Amino acid sequence: MTSTPANRLRAFFLTPVATVMLATLGVPLAIVTAYSFLSRGPYGGVEMPWTEENYTRLFDPLYAGIFLRSAWVALLATAGCLVLAFPLALFIARSGARKNLYLALVILPFWTSFLIRLYAWMFLLRDTGLINTAFISLGLIHAPLPLLYNEGAVLLGLIYGYLPFAVLPLYATLERQDPVLLDAAADLGATPWRALFRVTIPLSMPGILAASILVFVPCIGTYIVSDLLGGSKTVLIGNLVQNQFTSSRDWPFGAAASIVLIVAAIAMLLLMRRSREELL
Amino acid sequence: MDAVLQLANVTKEFAGHKAVDGVTLSIPRGTFFSLLGPSGCGKTTTLRLIAGFESATAGEIRLNGERIDDLPPYRRNVNTVFQSYALFPHLTVHGNVAFGLRNGASKANPAADKVRRVLEQLELSGKESRKPAQLSGGEKQRVALARALVLSPEVLLLDEPLSALDPQLRQQVRAELRDLQKKTGVTFLFVTHDQEEALSLSDSLAVMRAGRVEQMGPPQELYRKPRTKFVAAFLGEMNWIGGVGVRPEAIRIARVADATGRKATVDGTAFLGPTAHISTTLEDGTKVKVQIPSSDCPYQAGESVHLCWNAADELRDLT
Numbered sequence: 001m002t003s004t005p006a007n008r009l010r011a012f013f014l015t016p017v018a019t020v021m022l023a024t025l026g027v028p029l030a031i032v033t034a035y036s037f038l039s040r041g042p043y044g045g046v047e048m049p050w051t052e053e054n055y056t057r058l059f060d061p062l063y064a065g066i067f068l069r070s071a072w073v074a075l076l077a078t079a080g081c082l083v084l085a086f087p088l089a090l091f092i093a094r095s096g097a098r099k100n101l102y103l104a105l106v107i108l109p110f111w112t113s114f115l116i117r118l119y120a121w122m123f124l125l126r127d128t129g130l131i132n133t134a135f136i137s138l139g140l141i142h143a144p145l146p147l148l149y150n151e152g153a154v155l156l157g158l159i160y161g162y163l164p165f166a167v168l169p170l171y172a173t174l175e176r177q178d179p180v181l182l183d184a185a186a187d188l189g190a191t192p193w194r195a196l197f198r199v200t201i202p203l204s205m206p207g208i209l210a211a212s213i214l215v216f217v218p219c220i221g222t223y224i225v226s227d228l229l230g231g232s233k234t235v236l237i238g239n240l241v242q243n244q245f246t247s248s249r250d251w252p253f254g255a256a257a258s259i260v261l262i263v264a265a266i267a268m269l270l271l272m273r274r275s276r277e278e279l280l
Numbered sequence: 281m282d283a284v285l286q287l288a289n290v291t292k293e294f295a296g297h298k299a300v301d302g303v304t305l306s307i308p309r310g311t312f313f314s315l316l317g318p319s320g321c322g323k324t325t326t327l328r329l330i331a332g333f334e335s336a337t338a339g340e341i342r343l344n345g346e347r348i349d350d351l352p353p354y355r356r357n358v359n360t361v362f363q364s365y366a367l368f369p370h371l372t373v374h375g376n377v378a379f380g381l382r383n384g385a386s387k388a389n390p391a392a393d394k395v396r397r398v399l400e401q402l403e404l405s406g407k408e409s410r411k412p413a414q415l416s417g418g419e420k421q422r423v424a425l426a427r428a429l430v431l432s433p434e435v436l437l438l439d440e441p442l443s444a445l446d447p448q449l450r451q452q453v454r455a456e457l458r459d460l461q462k463k464t465g466v467t468f469l470f471v472t473h474d475q476e477e478a479l480s481l482s483d484s485l486a487v488m489r490a491g492r493v494e495q496m497g498p499p500q501e502l503y504r505k506p507r508t509k510f511v512a513a514f515l516g517e518m519n520w521i522g523g524v525g526v527r528p529e530a531i532r533i534a535r536v537a538d539a540t541g542r543k544a545t546v547d548g549t550a551f552l553g554p555t556a557h558i559s560t561t562l563e564d565g566t567k568v569k570v571q572i573p574s575s576d577c578p579y580q581a582g583e584s585v586h587l588c589w590n591a592a593d594e595l596r597d598l599t
Binding site: 178180181183184185186187188189190191194198199202203205 | 331332333352353354359360362364366367368369370379380383427428431
């Protein structure tokens with residue numbers, strides 16, 4: 001970059017955020033990368049010598065299975081979020097002056113900690129929770145349904161938690177679409193359904209991609225949702241990493257699993273950028 | 281007269297305001313018909329009522345004698361060329377033109393042939409795989425026309441399709457539109473606020489004002505025999521001298537006195553290429569505009585002149 005006044009001014013204003021990012025993201029990431037190539041210490045921590053064994057261990061069917069299951073759960077959560085979010089985003093984008101109210105409602109859950117909202121779900125889903133007690137007292141069931149501590153509960157928690165991340169980019173792309181295109185589609189003989197599938201959805205692909213990434217990436221790395229709603233049966237990558245740093249005291253292996261997760265996320269982002277370019 | 285499209289007392293109210301107020305029109309089959317009026321006169325709303333994007337508050341719309349005002353737009357055999365063209369940005373030229381054919385019941389392949397023929401007709405061959413963003417304004421407009429014409433509509437609705445083009449191109453496209461209408465034989469219903477466009481293109485036209493049709497007829501009739509002052513002033517220019525209308529080109533100007541002439545002072549002249557406009561003021565203070573060939577215009581501001589015109593050129597009893 002040449003040192004023009006405009007560039008110097010840009011550098012001046014970007015320095016604070018660049019410093020913060022470097023200190024809180026760049027440095028820790030470098031440490032984690034370094035740890036992932038070291039050997040485990042007896043009480044946690046790391047020691048010499050350098051090794052790549054942490055990465056080869058991830059190919060063990062046990063761990064590979066955890067990666068695959070995490071990807072599968074994240075994929076289901078992404079699909080669930082898209083299916084629920086698209087009609088909602090479409091509704092908001094076409095509701096005129098009330099758009100802002102509805103958008104505020106979509107992000108209202110963020111006013112409460114995600115952790116507290118997950119505990120609320122536990123109170124709803126557990127054996128003595130609201131749903132089971134209500135059903136039993138109504139005589140619909142005699143024994144509590146196993147609603148909590150399974151993969152279904154994890155999926156529910158993920159879809160619930162990340163739905164707004166799908167709604168917002170979909171809304172942004174739908175709101176930008178020129179309504180005259182729907183007039184044109186109808187004029188050319190397309191029923192409202194056909195117009196949805198031949199005009200609205202194809203034109204929403206950038207938003208659908210953005211929503212997919214925004215939901216998929218945090219879902220594949222989730223650890224709090226699977227920890228609280230999945231119980232000990234459902235181990236995802238996030239829980240694997242956490243275990244290595246806590247009970248298993250194998251920091252290098254936890255670091256290696258984290259790095260693989262990050263690389264997978266970056267690969268997803270690059271993939272998205274490429275498909276975006278193809279779309280536009 | 282074989283009318284392809286008939287409107288009977290069509291009214292459209294928006295929140296108490298009548299955008300279209302009892303419009304009755306009969307559009308002859310195979311003609312170029314224009315709806316002309318200033319912005320806000322209801323001409324575009326009328327078009328949208330015919331296309332089905334708005335539903336009429338009252339009145340009837342008939343296509344080939346059948347009522348269509350209760351049908352959704354996708355069931356009406358009329359097609360629209362939008363002011364902004366409204367091409368689908370994610371589809372190629374071919375995709376845009378084939379869009380309507382794929383909505384139809386016919387799943388057979390004459391579709392491909394139809395698309396090719398209409399693309400040829402509109403000189404878009406070779407551009408099939410371009411996206412709208414890669415087209416010039418004139419090409420976009422031709423795609424919009426092709427997309428509508430490929431469906432062989434009973435009436436093609438054109439909503440100010442020339443207004444997005446630059447003036448040079450507009451002249452050329454105007455002639456092309458006229459040719460296209462003649463060649464295809466499709467009835468064109470053209471909405472515009474440009475009187476020159478309407479006069480030069482139309483077989484007949486309707487002048488609209490405040491939601492109503494002021495007058496309907498062939499261009500020459502509307503220009504020569506306007507029934508209202510509004511139509512007289514909206515089509516071309518008009519001088520009002522003592523309650524009578526006289527067109528600027530009907531007035532003769534001379535330096536010497538004439539039996540019927542009236543004295544006036546030249547305020548200024550404007551050179552317009554083939555013609556010149558001379559602004560004058562009569563002795564009673566009335567401003568009169570005169571249009572003459574620019575080759576005959578030696579007049580200077582402040583000069584005294586005499587104006588005269590034939591009584592036959594006076595427009596009387598306009599409401």
